[in-house]
Amino acid sequence: MTGVEIIPLMFVVGIVLATVGLGIYATRLSRTTSDFYVAGRGVNAFWNSSAISGEYLSAASFMGIAGMVMKSGYDVLWYAVGYAAGYVFLLLFIAGPLRRFGAYTIPDFAEGRFDSKNMRKLAVGFALTISFFYMMPQMKGAGITLAQLLGSPYWVGVVVVGTVITLNVILGGMKGVTFVQAFQYWVKMFAIAVPMFILMTVFGPYNAQVAKGGNPDNHPQIIKESTVYKYPQAGEIKFTSEGTIVPQAAVAAKHITYNADGFVASKEKLALEASKSYTFPKGDKLVFANPVKVELKAGMTVPNFPKSEAWLKPFGPFTSKYVTGAADKPWVPLLYTYSLVVALLCGTAGLPHILVRFYTNPDGREAKKTTLLVIGLLSLFYVFPAMWGSMGRNLIPSLYSNGGTDLVTILLPTKLASPLWGQILSGVTSAGAFAAFMTTFSGLLISVSGGFAHDIYGRMLRPNATPEKRLMAFKVAAVGGGALAMGLGLLVQNFDINMLVGWAFAIGASTYFPLLLMGAWWRRLTSAGAVAGMVGGGAGAIGSVVYTMLVDKGLATAFANGYLNTLLAQPAIWTVPLALTLMVVVSLATQGLVPADIRLKMLKLHAPESLGLKADYIKD
Amino acid sequence: MSKMDLHSEEFLRTIMRRQLRLSIGIASVFVLIIVAVPLLNKFAPDAMNTPFMGFTVSWFILGFAIFPILIALAWTFVRRSNAFEDEAVGMVDASTLPVAHETTDESPAIAPAPAH
Numbered sequence: 001m002t003g004v005e006i007i008p009l010m011f012v013v014g015i016v017l018a019t020v021g022l023g024i025y026a027t028r029l030s031r032t033t034s035d036f037y038v039a040g041r042g043v044n045a046f047w048n049s050s051a052i053s054g055e056y057l058s059a060a061s062f063m064g065i066a067g068m069v070m071k072s073g074y075d076v077l078w079y080a081v082g083y084a085a086g087y088v089f090l091l092l093f094i095a096g097p098l099r100r101f102g103a104y105t106i107p108d109f110a111e112g113r114f115d116s117k118n119m120r121k122l123a124v125g126f127a128l129t130i131s132f133f134y135m136m137p138q139m140k141g142a143g144i145t146l147a148q149l150l151g152s153p154y155w156v157g158v159v160v161v162g163t164v165i166t167l168n169v170i171l172g173g174m175k176g177v178t179f180v181q182a183f184q185y186w187v188k189m190f191a192i193a194v195p196m197f198i199l200m201t202v203f204g205p206y207n208a209q210v211a212k213g214g215n216p217d218n219h220p221q222i223i224k225e226s227t228v229y230k231y232p233q234a235g236e237i238k239f240t241s242e243g244t245i246v247p248q249a250a251v252a253a254k255h256i257t258y259n260a261d262g263f264v265a266s267k268e269k270l271a272l273e274a275s276k277s278y279t280f281p282k283g284d285k286l287v288f289a290n291p292v293k294v295e296l297k298a299g300m301t302v303p304n305f306p307k308s309e310a311w312l313k314p315f316g317p318f319t320s321k322y323v324t325g326a327a328d329k330p331w332v333p334l335l336y337t338y339s340l341v342v343a344l345l346c347g348t349a350g351l352p353h354i355l356v357r358f359y360t361n362p363d364g365r366e367a368k369k370t371t372l373l374v375i376g377l378l379s380l381f382y383v384f385p386a387m388w389g390s391m392g393r394n395l396i397p398s399l400y401s402n403g404g405t406d407l408v409t410i411l412l413p414t415k416l417a418s419p420l421w422g423q424i425l426s427g428v429t430s431a432g433a434f435a436a437f438m439t440t441f442s443g444l445l446i447s448v449s450g451g452f453a454h455d456i457y458g459r460m461l462r463p464n465a466t467p468e469k470r471l472m473a474f475k476v477a478a479v480g481g482g483a484l485a486m487g488l489g490l491l492v493q494n495f496d497i498n499m500l501v502g503w504a505f506a507i508g509a510s511t512y513f514p515l516l517l518m519g520a521w522w523r524r525l526t527s528a529g530a531v532a533g534m535v536g537g538g539a540g541a542i543g544s545v546v547y548t549m550l551v552d553k554g555l556a557t558a559f560a561n562g563y564l565n566t567l568l569a570q571p572a573i574w575t576v577p578l579a580l581t582l583m584v585v586v587s588l589a590t591q592g593l594v595p596a597d598i599r600l601k602m603l604k605l606h607a608p609e610s611l612g613l614k615a616d617y618i619k620d
Numbered sequence: 621m622s623k624m625d626l627h628s629e630e631f632l633r634t635i636m637r638r639q640l641r642l643s644i645g646i647a648s649v650f651v652l653i654i655v656a657v658p659l660l661n662k663f664a665p666d667a668m669n670t671p672f673m674g675f676t677v678s679w680f681i682l683g684f685a686i687f688p689i690l691i692a693l694a695w696t697f698v699r700r701s702n703a704f705e706d707e708a709v710g711m712v713d714a715s716t717l718p719v720a721h722e723t724t725d726e727s728p729a730i731a732p733a734p735a736h
Contacts, residue, residue: 077682084690088650091694092643096701207674214676313669314661314678330662337658345654365702372694379687386683521640599632606635608705611626612718 005149007420008410011427012149015187015434016164022180023168045366049373051178052357054185056083056374057381058134058440059141060501062188062433065382067406069389070399071304072318073213073311075337076389080382082341084375086348089513091371094349097520097605099358099367100613105447106355106512107455113519114527115595117460122531124455126511126538127352131444131451132488134351134504137497138444139489142437148407149430158489161434165442166482169449170475178360181443184435185377191432192384195413195425199391202416209390214312220305221397228295229402231288232493234552236304236403238285243300245280247272248293256285263325289554296401304400311393322565332562336570343505343572349516350508353440353447363609388412406497409433445481452477502570503545510537510575518583520605523598529587537579544571623713635708642704646697653689657681 061083068076103109110116110123139158146157168180200206212218220240228248231237237245251272259265270286272278277297280286288294296303310316315333319340323332348354361367392399392408395415399405410433413425453474458465465473492500511534518525518533548569550556559565567574595601604613624631661668661678668678675683 074676074679074682077679081682081686084687085650085654088690088694089647092647092650092697205674210679211671211674312676312679313665314658334658334662338655341654341658365705368698368701372691372698375694376691379691383684383687521636599627599629602636603627603632606632606639607626608709610705610709611712613626 004151005423005426007423008149008427008430011424011431012146012434015431016160016438019180019184019435019438020164020168022183023171025179045361045369045373047178047182048357048360048366049370049377050182050185051360052181052354052370052374053377053381054181054183054188054435054439055357055443056351056354056378056440057185057188057436058501059138059433059436060497061381061385062192062436063141063145063406063409064497064501065385066388066392066409068318069386070392070405070408071306071389071403073306073316074314075316075318075333077386078337078340079344080385082344083348084378084382086345087371087375087378089345090349090354091368091375094355094516094520095358095367095371096364098355098516099361100364100607100609101520101601101605103359105359105451105454106352106516107451109519110515110530111459113595113601114530114593116527119527119530120455120459122534123512123515124451126507126534127451128448130350130352130504130508130512131448132485133500133507134353135441135444135485136488136492137500138437138441139485140492140497140500141433142441143489143493144406145410145430145433145437148410154493155490158486161437161441162482162486162489165438165445166478169442169445169478169482181439184439187435188432189377189381191428191435192381192388192409195428196384196387196391198421198425199412199416200387203391203395206387206390209387209394210312213390213393214308216308218308218394220301220303220400222301223296223298223401226295226298227398227401228293230293231291231402233288233291234554235288235291236285237294237296237401238304239280239282239300240303240305241282241301243280243303244277244297245286246277246295246297247274248295250274251292252289254287254289255280256287258283258285261326263323294402302397302400304403305397322562322569324560324562328562332566335563335573336566339566339570339573342576343502343509343570346509346513346572346576347505348508350510350512351504352451352508352512353443355512355516356447356450357443365609385409441485445478445485448481449474449477452481503542506541506545506570506572506575507538509572510534510541510579514576514579514583518580522584522587523602524587524591524594525583526587526590526593528590528593529583529585532586533579533581533583536582537575540575540578541571544568544575624711626712626716626718631712634711635704638704638708639701642697642700646693650690650693653686 060079065076065079065083068079098109101109101112103112105123106127107120107123111120113119139162142161143154143157146152146160147154150156203209204212222241253270253272255268255270257265257267306317315337319333319336320329322336323329358367358370361370388409389405392405392412396408396411399408399411409429410426413429414422416422416425453470457473457477458470462469514533514537515530519530544567547556548565551558551565559568607613624634657678669676672680
């Protein structure tokens with residue numbers, strides 16, 4: 001993969017131009033503040049659900065799940081299920097009441113529900129935090145994909161995608177973005193489905209790929225020619241046969257050996273010298289402390305290739321990561337699975353850029369219909385990533401060598417016999433990947449800028465600002481937010497995409513989800529209870545994930561206990577109940593803080609709109 | 621059934637209870653499935669890992685079968701929830717409704733959902 005991939009690049013340029021063009025076209029349709037923020041609520045359920053789905057399907061969905069299925073197999077299917085199923089919780093408990101309440105943002109809801117300005121500040125704080133965490137992996141996806149297509153440095157992709165989307169948000173606002181997002185759902189659906197059908201007619205159907213990938217006779221291929229691979233920081237080589245490697249530069253590495261049962265037997269630090277050959281036996285693992293290029297010598301088998309049994313069956317390498325020995329082997333993977341599922345189910349309902357879209361529905365009934373359609377559109381999409389992952393395992397195992405499986409959707413089509421068709425289909429999937437970064441990033445940027453203009457500027461700093469001034473504040477915030485996201489994106493080149501996405505979901509699940517669930521359904525919830533729950537749950541989630549990240553980067557020491565490490569890496573299973581419990585306990589102790597008109601508030605949340613209680617926040 | 625005052629405790633309690641019961645009912649089916657799959661993987665691995673159409677039973681469930689179930693549950697909820705909203709409108713004593721005020725939408729083309 002050297003030099004510029006012309007055909008895929010043309011597809012990427014095409015999708016970027018189409019995005020900008022649609023944004024400019026839509027500008028003419030948005031004139032008022034309300035248009036700008038919420039598309040005048042004139043978006044019907046079909047367009048709105050396409051737009052929500054378009055906004056939701058990020059780099060993690062388009063590239064990440066396929067790559068992780070390839071890498072770890074069955075357990076990763078939970079991501080696809082959880083990303084879609086999160087909308088069921090949203091539909092059952094949150095979508096209708098939130099829309100009926102007439103709040104434009106969660107901070108509006110927080111202030112309106114508790115009559116508390118401080119609740120607004122806290123909610124704005126969490127919205128900005130979650131949004132920025134979620135922007136970083138999008139930036140990273142853009143950076144590595146453009147690097148693949150252009151042979152360009154990482155920062156080029158970050159800056160190009162960041163700039164285009166920031167401009168588009170400034171020019172079109174949400175109306176523009178609604179059309180653009182809806183269009184891009186269908187781009188992504190096309191890009192993940194159509195090339196896959198073509199590949200399946202050539203290489204065999206999904207079930208044949210899964211059967212082959214899980215066949216115990218399916219052994220890793222032998223590397224026929226010595227090849228140099230780039231390893232990122234914390235990059236791994238798990239030897240699947242005895243093998244010889246030659247680091248191209250001096251690098252420190254952790255050398256881990258395993259006993260016959262597959263548990264860690266010893267760990268030592270090695271200082272590998274440049275251009276020297278090192279031979280390791282089958283089963284050993286190296287983890288590099290710094291980014292490094294390493295030559296894998298011909299004759300060894302592809303490293304990091306998971307055994308077929310472990311790949312096909314539940315509780316494989318992904319959920320077993322923190323197993324320490326025979327004692328916790330039966331239960332740690334189960335705990336990991338459940339905690340992951342809790343984060344995905346509750347985290348979806350806690351993403352600020354998704355929740356804001358429910359306001360674009362004219363009423364609660366339409367909001368429910370939109371959510372139902374979203375579940376359908378996402379279900380359709382999420383069948384496909386695992387097909388890419390399964391086929392990738394059989395066709396391009398070389399991606400295992402340096403953990404590059406995230407690029408499977410981009411590179412798999414190049415395995416077609418016809419280079420032209422390979423390039424064209426790779427172009428289609430590259431365009432889909434770009435659609436994924438761009439839509440999610442623009443949705444988040446709108447959420448951040450809207451939060452700033454509407455909540456911080458419009459309600460805290462200058463409550464009497466004119467709509468024009470607020471619109472200007474929105475645009476200024478979009479420029480600032482876009483620049484900040486690009487800056488953060490440049491910093492996270494070495495971070496794992498899924499770790500960052502996991503942060504956003506875990507924080508959302510432990511803060512916004514309990515706030516919305518309890519705020520809508522429990523009238524005795526007080527502002528003090530809500531603050532205690534959000535702060536407690538949020539701190540637990542952020543603390544755990546940051547700690548896990550520091551351990552991954554070698555800056556902190558892991559605990560010896562497998563359960564504890566699992567609960568830190570996937571904290572939702574305890575942080576969500578913690579947040580809910582704190583809300584109940586503190587609320588019961590502070591019943592004096594329940595707003596006097598709580599009955600009217602609950603009535604607004606739950607009575608059908610046709611009874612005439614609705615009062616919208618945004619007026620011209 | 622006698623009509624209720626819109627702002628009465630009785631009406632609020634009725635609509636919240638009925639809606640919550642519907643949501644929890646559907647959520648429990650959903651949660652039951654989500655909780656059951658890992659447990660079955662754990663305690664009935666032979667059944668879940670039986671080859672099925674080239675997949676395993678468990679792969680087939682997470683890869684395909686669960687999605688139509690999600691859609692069916694969501695569809696059932698929306699239908700019942702809307703039916704209940706219509707019913708709730710009929711429970712209210714019309715004289716207690718707020719006086720019709722001018723629309724807050726700048727676009728009058730978007731009418732609120734009609735009450736049946």
